Amino acid sequence: MNKPDFKILGTRPIRPDGLDKVTGKAMFGADKSTTGMLHARILRSPHAHAEIVSIDTTKAEALTGVKAVITGADFDDVESRATRYTMQNCMAQGKALYDGHAIAAVAATSKKIAGEALKLIEVDYKILPHVTDVDAAMAPGAPVLHEGVKARKLGDEVSGNTVGYYSFGHGDPESGFEAADQVIERTFKTAATHQGYIEPHACLASLGADGRGELWCTTQGHYLVRELCAEILHIDASQLRVTASEIGGGFGGKTTIFIEPVALKLSQKAGKPVKLVMSRDEVFRASGPTMSASMDIKIGMSKSGKITAGHAKLRYQGGAFPYQMVMMGAMSAFAAYELEHVQSEGWDVMTNRPKMISYRAPGAPMAVYAVESVVDELCQKLGLDPIDTRLMNAAKEGSKSSYGPTFKAIGLVEALEAAKAHPHYSAPLAPNTGRGVSCGFWFNFGGQVSVSMAINADGTVSLIEGNPDIGGSRASISMMAAEALGIEFDRVRTIVGDTASVGFSDVTDGSRVTFAVGIATINAANAAIKEMCKRAAKIWEIDADAVEWANGAAQPTGHNAGAFPPMSLAEIAATSGKTGGPIAGHHEGAPDKAGVSFGVHLVDVEIDPETGFTAIKRYTAFQDVGKAIHPAYVEGQIQGGAVQGIGWALNEEYIYGEDGRLQNPGFLDYRIPVASDLPMINPVIIEVPNPGHPYGVRGCGETAIVPPLAAVSNGVARAIGERMFELPMSPPKILKALS
Amino acid sequence: MARVVIFGSLRVHTEGLAEVEIAATTTRDLLQKLVDRFPGLDNTVKAGVSLAIDGEVYKEAWFTPIADDSEVVVMPLMVGG
Amino acid sequence: MSKIHVSTQVNGDAVEFLCDPEETLLDVLRDRLNLTGVKEGCGTGDCGACSVTLDGRLVCSCLVLGAEVEGSAVETVEGVATEDALHPIQRHLLEKAALQCGICTPGIIVAAKALLAQNSAPTEKEVRYWLAGNLCRCTGYDKIIRAVLSAAAEMRGESV
Numbered sequence: 001m002n003k004p005d006f007k008i009l010g011t012r013p014i015r016p017d018g019l020d021k022v023t024g025k026a027m028f029g030a031d032k033s034t035t036g037m038l039h040a041r042i043l044r045s046p047h048a049h050a051e052i053v054s055i056d057t058t059k060a061e062a063l064t065g066v067k068a069v070i071t072g073a074d075f076d077d078v079e080s081r082a083t084r085y086t087m088q089n090c091m092a093q094g095k096a097l098y099d100g101h102a103i104a105a106v107a108a109t110s111k112k113i114a115g116e117a118l119k120l121i122e123v124d125y126k127i128l129p130h131v132t133d134v135d136a137a138m139a140p141g142a143p144v145l146h147e148g149v150k151a152r153k154l155g156d157e158v159s160g161n162t163v164g165y166y167s168f169g170h171g172d173p174e175s176g177f178e179a180a181d182q183v184i185e186r187t188f189k190t191a192a193t194h195q196g197y198i199e200p201h202a203c204l205a206s207l208g209a210d211g212r213g214e215l216w217c218t219t220q221g222h223y224l225v226r227e228l229c230a231e232i233l234h235i236d237a238s239q240l241r242v243t244a245s246e247i248g249g250g251f252g253g254k255t256t257i258f259i260e261p262v263a264l265k266l267s268q269k270a271g272k273p274v275k276l277v278m279s280r281d282e283v284f285r286a287s288g289p290t291m292s293a294s295m296d297i298k299i300g301m302s303k304s305g306k307i308t309a310g311h312a313k314l315r316y317q318g319g320a321f322p323y324q325m326v327m328m329g330a331m332s333a334f335a336a337y338e339l340e341h342v343q344s345e346g347w348d349v350m351t352n353r354p355k356m357i358s359y360r361a362p363g364a365p366m367a368v369y370a371v372e373s374v375v376d377e378l379c380q381k382l383g384l385d386p387i388d389t390r391l392m393n394a395a396k397e398g399s400k401s402s403y404g405p406t407f408k409a410i411g412l413v414e415a416l417e418a419a420k421a422h423p424h425y426s427a428p429l430a431p432n433t434g435r436g437v438s439c440g441f442w443f444n445f446g447g448q449v450s451v452s453m454a455i456n457a458d459g460t461v462s463l464i465e466g467n468p469d470i471g472g473s474r475a476s477i478s479m480m481a482a483e484a485l486g487i488e489f490d491r492v493r494t495i496v497g498d499t500a501s502v503g504f505s506d507v508t509d510g511s512r513v514t515f516a517v518g519i520a521t522i523n524a525a526n527a528a529i530k531e532m533c534k535r536a537a538k539i540w541e542i543d544a545d546a547v548e549w550a551n552g553a554a555q556p557t558g559h560n561a562g563a564f565p566p567m568s569l570a571e572i573a574a575t576s577g578k579t580g581g582p583i584a585g586h587h588e589g590a591p592d593k594a595g596v597s598f599g600v601h602l603v604d605v606e607i608d609p610e611t612g613f614t615a616i617k618r619y620t621a622f623q624d625v626g627k628a629i630h631p632a633y634v635e636g637q638i639q640g641g642a643v644q645g646i647g648w649a650l651n652e653e654y655i656y657g658e659d660g661r662l663q664n665p666g667f668l669d670y671r672i673p674v675a676s677d678l679p680m681i682n683p684v685i686i687e688v689p690n691p692g693h694p695y696g697v698r699g700c701g702e703t704a705i706v707p708p709l710a711a712v713s714n715g716v717a718r719a720i721g722e723r724m725f726e727l728p729m730s731p732p733k734i735l736k737a738l739s
Numbered sequence: 740m741a742r743v744v745i746f747g748s749l750r751v752h753t754e755g756l757a758e759v760e761i762a763a764t765t766t767r768d769l770l771q772k773l774v775d776r777f778p779g780l781d782n783t784v785k786a787g788v789s790l791a792i793d794g795e796v797y798k799e800a801w802f803t804p805i806a807d808d809s810e811v812v813v814m815p816l817m818v819g820g
Numbered sequence: 821m822s823k824i825h826v827s828t829q830v831n832g833d834a835v836e837f838l839c840d841p842e843e844t845l846l847d848v849l850r851d852r853l854n855l856t857g858v859k860e861g862c863g864t865g866d867c868g869a870c871s872v873t874l875d876g877r878l879v880c881s882c883l884v885l886g887a888e889v890e891g892s893a894v895e896t897v898e899g900v901a902t903e904d905a906l907h908p909i910q911r912h913l914l915e916k917a918a919l920q921c922g923i924c925t926p927g928i929i930v931a932a933k934a935l936l937a938q939n940s941a942p943t944e945k946e947v948r949y950w951l952a953g954n955l956c957r958c959t960g961y962d963k964i965i966r967a968v969l970s971a972a973a974e975m976r977g978e979s980v
Contacts, residue, residue, distance in 0.1 A: 014914050021922030022910040024857020024897040028923060031856040112840065153751055166815070167747030170757070195820075196957045198861040198869055199923045248859070248923025249957050252820020280862040327815045343747065358820030404744055404812035405791030445819055446798055471920055471958075510819025592797040632917030636959055640920065643960030667866035667955060675961040676945075676952040692795065702820060 008483045009695060012632045015475040016493065017246065029202030029218030029245045030277045037204070038067055038107040040266050040276040041114040042259070043121050044286060045096035045103050048130035048352040048660025049143060052096055052123065055104055059120040065113035068270035069121070071104045075265065078231050085321040087232045089355045090261050096125065097145055097320035098352045099661040100285025107266040107274045130352040130660040134317035135294050137161045137351045145350045149322045164348030166327040168403045169341075173298075176309025176341030180300025184377050188370040189726045190709075191653030192292040192317075195359045196644070196672045199248020200283045205263035206273040211235040213267075215242045217260055220250040220468055221507030225257055226499045232261045233268070240264075243498040244468040251470075251644070252358030255507045258287050284665035288357030289654060291316040291325060293366040297333075301378045305389040309341040310334050310402075314367055317349045318356035324348055325356065328363030331403035332706070333371050336390070336412060336439035336598065338399035352660055358509060360641060361442045361702035365648060365709050369727065372438040372710030377723060386437040386714070387420045390600075394439075411624025411688030412439065412598035418684055419600045424620040433606040433617060436715025440599040440706030444699030445510030446591040450503030451520040453481065455528055455583040459570025461485065463524075464497040465517050466505025471701055472633035473513040479629055480518045480695065484525035486552030487569055503588045511699025514629055515594050515690075520587040522694050528585030532572045535579040540564050593692025597700055599623035601642060601707035605715035609738060612731030614650050614716060620682045621707070626690040626698030638683035638704045645708025647673045653728050741769060741805050744812040752779030761811075766790050767801035769811060787816035828889045830855070831899025839886035846870045848886035849896060857897040857926045861955065868954035871927035872896050878934040880953075897926035900933060909933055912971040913964070920958035927954050932968045940976055944969060 020026040057069040072093035078084050087093075091102050104121050108114040129143040136142055137159065144160040151165045177183050203217035213235065219225050222242040230237040247254060263276040278287065296313040312333045316326040326346030333344045344367070379386045394412050401407055419425060419437070429435060454462045463481055467473065478492040485492075506512070533547040536554035540547075540563075548557045553566035576583045604618040621642045628634040651671040655663045664670045689696025709727060717723040722737045740760040745753050753759060759776070763769035770788070774781050789798050791812040797803045798816070805811060823838040830853065837852045846863075849855045849872070858881055861869035865880040872881045873895045900907045909932050912918070919925045928951065935942060935950045942950065947968050948961070956964060 012917065015917070017922070018914045018919065019906075021919055021925050022897075022906065022913055022929060023901055024855070024926050026922055027856070028859070030850075030860065033851075153748065165748055169747055197921075197923075198867055198955055198957055199859070199921070200861070247921055248861075249921045251957070255820065277860075280864065280867075324815070325818065328818060331814070331817075345747070358818055360820045362818060362820045404746055404814060405796060406794040406810065408794045443796070443817055443819075445817060472917070510817070512819065590798065590800060592800060592803070593795050630917075632963075633920070636917060636920050636963065639960035639962050640958045644957070666864055667862050668864065672955060672957065673960075674952040674955060675948040675965065678948070678961055680965070681960045681962045 006483055008479050008489050009627065009629050010631060012630060013475060013479065013489045015472050016478065017469065017474060026246045028199055028248050032204050032216050032245065033275065034204065034273050037273045037275050038109060038270055039111040039114050040105055040107045040263055040274050041111065041118055042102045042262065043104040043118045044282065045092065045101040046099060047096055047125055047127055048099050048132065049128040050096045050125040051128060052092060052094060052103065053126050054124045056122040057104060060106055060117040063113065063117045063120060065109040066106055066117045067272060068107040068266045069104065070265050070269060075232060076234060080231065083228060083231050086228060086256060087261065089321055090258055098354050100282065100354060102262065102286065105262045105266055107270050132351050132353055132656045132660055134292055134315050134349050134351065137317055138315060138347065138349045145320055145352065146322065161350040162347055163322040163350055164324050164326060166330050166346045167343065168330050169343035170400065171341030173309040173311045173341045173343050177300040180308040181303040182378055182381055183298065183300040184374050185298040186374055186725055188295045188297065188373065190293045190366045190369065191727060192289045192353065193359065193648050193652045194284060194289040194670065195251035195253035197249025197251060197253055200278040200280060201259050201287060202277040203260050203263050204273060204275045205260065205267045207264045207268040209268065211239050213240045213264060215240060215260060215264065216245055217242065218245045218247050218254060220247065220254040220470060220509060222468065222499055223466060223504050224507050225260055228257050229261050229264055233264055241498055241500045244496055247468050247470055251360045252362060252509060253288055255509050256288060256357045280667065281665045284670060285662050286354055288355055290359035290362060291318045291356050295366065295370040297370045297374045299374045299378060301382060303382055305382065305384045305392045307337055307339055307393045310339055310371065312344040312367060312371060314344065314346040315349060316346065317351040317353065319353045320350060321355045322350065323356060325363045329367035332364040332441050333367035334402035335441040336395055337393045337402065338395045339402055342402045344402065360644065360705040364442060364706050365645060368440055368706050369709035369713065373713055376710065376714040387416055387425065390439055391416050409688055409691055410596060410598055411686050414686050414688055415598055415600040415622040415624055418622050418686060419602055422620055424602050424618060429604065430606060432609065432719055433604050434715040434717065434719030436603050436605065436711040436713065436718065438601055438707040438710035438714060440601065440703050442511060442597055442702040442706060444515065444594040444597055445512045446516045446594045447506035447510065447512050448590045449505050449516045449520040450588045451517060451524045452502050452586040453524040453528055453584060455532065455569065455573045457573050457576060459491065459573050461492045463492060463494040463521065464502045465494065466497060466502050467508045467513045467517050468496055470508055471637055472630060473517065475633065476514045476629040477517055477521050480521045481525055484522045485529065485569060511701040512594065515693055515697045515699055516591050518695065518697055519591045519693060520589055523587035524585040527587065528583060531583050531585065532569065535572050535576065536567045538579055595626050595690025595692055595698035597624055597698045597703040599703045599707050601711040603711045603715050605712060605719055607716065607719045607734060612734035612738065614729065614734065616646060616678055618679060620684060621704060622684045622686055623700060623703055624686040624688050624698065625700040626693065627687055627696035628685050629695065629697060631685060634685055634700050635683040637701045639681040641702065641704025642681050642708050643673050643678060645705045646712060649709045649712035649727055649729060651728050651730050741809045741811045743773065744810065746813060749780065749783060749813065753777045763805055765801065765805060766797060766803045769805055789814045789816055824887045826887055826890050828891065829893040831895055841887060843886045844882050845884040845886050845889055846881040849881060855896050855898055859923055859926060868927045868931060869924055871930040871954065873930060873934055878931055897929050900929055907933065908971040908974050909968065912967040916963050916967040916970065918959060918963035918967040924954055924956040928964060936972050936975060940972060942972060
């Protein structure tokens with residue numbers, strides 16, 4: 001595919017929401033208030049697993065200032081099982097399933113009174129045995145959270161908590177292992193981590209007795225919020241208007257609901273708007289961390305570095321309700337390699353922990369950590385260069401992927417070659433320092449989008465779309481609109497509309513927005529261009545198909561070429577009221593052909609032998625993004641994802657006590673990377689255009705969290721001469737490995 | 740006939756076959772015929788599957804055309820973050 | 821116990837409010853004074869999203885009681901820009917694409933401004949350690965550090 005000349009794509013304009021964000025004007029979830037508003041608080045279970053024998057709310061209801069109290073009994077059943085689980089996660093029915101599970105909620109005239117009311121709610125719990133570890137939960141005899149949801153194909157060798165089994169692959173791994181010169185088999189464990197968005201969940205809900213409601217909330221998908229809340233509250237989706245606030249981080253953690261139906265129900269009961277904000281403690285205990293994992297990996301390699309077979313067994317725990325996510329790990333585990341013999345198996349398991357939700361490339365980081373660690377160990381054992389070995393086995397266009405489809409144009413080889421040629425790879429290593437390499441991958445998706453584009457009489461463009469902006473997409477969408485229309489970037493204003501203003505849009509996830517909303521934007525622009533050409537044709541009294549669009553203007557073609565000077569968008573817009581009415585273009589669709597995105601990360605880590613502290617000395621992240629619409633925001637995604645991965649590798653973990661309670665629900669002890677932990681993160685953008693997008697865009701937001709876990713772990717292994725098989729590799733654990 | 744690739748954990752419903760041949764002109768047509776032939780796949784298809792046609796992934800679209808000699812890979816409906 | 825009456829100065833303006841004894845400055849700023857630029861990320865002084873300056877000293881407003889600011893001067897992000905112009909820190913954050921979701925940005929701006937008020941030529945290491953109390957989950961800090969260093973250079977009169 002030729003690389004065309006773009007006027008705007010590839011430049012770095014200032015993001016349109018930037019001024020409000022640096023001046024404190026931008027409105028996030030908790031920033032909105034309204035007249036007559038009540039404040040809500042949620043009572044949460046202190047037990048990991050308990051039957052709720054009874055709840056007595058009379059004293060709470062009697063407290064002056066309390067306007068409504070609800071429990072699970074206030075929510076009627078829903079038809080869809082998946083929605084029922086979501087609902088029961090928002091408010092327990094029958095059983096408390098994890099420490100932090102919502103049991104009741106209060107709306108009162110102040111936060112203080114609401115908090116006092118919580119203390120007056122009397123709950124009688126019958127404590128049940130609990131389980132928080134994935135392997136323990138899978139073992140026969142483990143306490144089972146829900147009966148009757150075990151995956152059908154599984155037998156008595158696993159407990160009733162095992163809700164899913166997946167297997168992918170092709171060939172005959174056994175024969176591949178026999179043909180290998182070296183086979184390594186290892187077991188890995190990773191802890192549950194949290195997306196760590198700095199903004200807690202927050203909403204302002206107003207629901208009338210007539211079933212009409214308004215909801216303001218921080219979310220990655222306000223249409224999904226509308227659908228789920230309408231289902232749970234038994235109201236029509238069209239009667240609930242949801243507005244997405246600015247979002248203070250999501251990373252997948254805000255692609256579901258936790259507090260919204262509770263706020264809406266309280267509002268309906270009290271007859272007043274209700275504001276409900278999660279505390280940080282609640283975010284850790286009761287929103288959606290990602291899975292912890294226990295994994296067995298077996299890989300065989302010839303002495304020249306060819307991988308002869310791979311087999312992954314992944315056991316993930318996803319919290320207290322049935323779910324499906326291990327298949328994403330199983331599909332991505334070996335995705336970087338072209339293999340004749342490969343199998344990945346995965347089991348989804350329930351435990352008494354909060355219900356998992358997506359976290360950036362969900363399921364992939366742990367699986368790839370394990371596979372890339374074994375590949376690295378094989379390279380060490382056989383004395384092979386880690387990048388050359390990966391190049392030898394790298395998936396390319398035409399390779400049959402380990403999860404089934406044959407790859408189209410992909411950029412893994414380009415990323416590996418860029419890494420190999422980069423000065424980082426050949427820089428000398430300081431004492432106590434090791435260099436780690438890892439590949440990474442993510443699928444990226446298309447999904448449903450709606451764009452409505454109005455050409456204003458002053459020649460500017462108002463674009464409404466339905467996808468909350470979590471990475472700078474409003475800037476990129478405006479850039480694509482401006483590029484397609486041939487006008488200046490600052491003539492376009494893109495806003496995220498509420499659910500009543502523009503058509504349905506799937507959640508902002510799957511690294512899909514620049515790709516999918518981009519396609520809809522280009523199509524909407526083309527529709528507007530067609531109409532503008534028609535108007536010019538009318539004014540010139542020539543045929544509409546004798547007019548073309550170039551450089552932001554209509555001009556006559558064919559035998560009329562040059563007969564009239566071009567008519568710019570602004571000129572056509574100025575007379576639109578007289579030539580047929582307002583001019584707009586819109587497009588609704590569900591584009592497919594999203595391109596996968598591969599990454600390669602290099603990291604130098606220095607271990608302090610006295611403290612076990614791992615310093616990241618140098619980090620270079622290579623990633624194929626197809627086409628970087630706004631390079632600075634693409635760099636930002638790569639850097640942000642890499643640092644989340646570094647945190648996952650070195651410090652972040654959910655720590656549970658014997659009592660099944662979360663011991664570190666705060667930022668002090670759930671330690672995410674801080675500025676002083678890190679060097680500059682050097683992103684290298686590779687562009688192998690995705691043939692499925694007019695500008696070559698691939699998703700880029702998720703891939704970058706996938707390589708760091710193994711890259712850091714491989715670096716540590718080479719620095720200390722000892723390989724570790726559990727994450728995080730926090731200082732006490734490294735000291736133990738050193739001793 | 741399209742060559743339909745079935746991933747490992749679904750093969751229990753296709754008599755162990757990793758590949759089956761189905762004559763179909765659209766994705767919806769193919770899925771209906773697949774379930775007709777292997778009723779054990781009904782739950783999975785109802786829950787949702789994506790199809791990769793000659794390497795291009797289609798999330799859930801019904802009317803994507805399928806050529807005579809296409810490779811169609813059945814995949815779980817995927818999720819992102 | 822009845823509410824406490826507090827007279828103070830916020831962003832240069834004289835302000836009076838009533839607050840509960842246990843109410844934090846963070847809650848007062850957001851809920852009573854409608855200054856929602858300051859954010860609650862954790863409520864326990866670990867994330868820095870609620871950073872303000874109190875008589876020029878950088879503090880987490882979630883760790884200060886509303887009643888404590890009697891007779892003091894508080895500056896929030898809303899007071900950083902002047903009527904005419906953005907502060908160089910704000911401008912450089914925008915130009916260097918050093919914010920994504922923007923929730924940590926107000927805290928970073930207040931903290932960076934406090935740093936440059938006492939050290940006009942910080943090294944990268946000094947900036948990183950000063951900002952270690954401001955958590956950011958989106959950017960990996962790289963562009964933020966670059967923006968603060970280049971804003972500092974501009975404020976020293978160096979060409980950027």
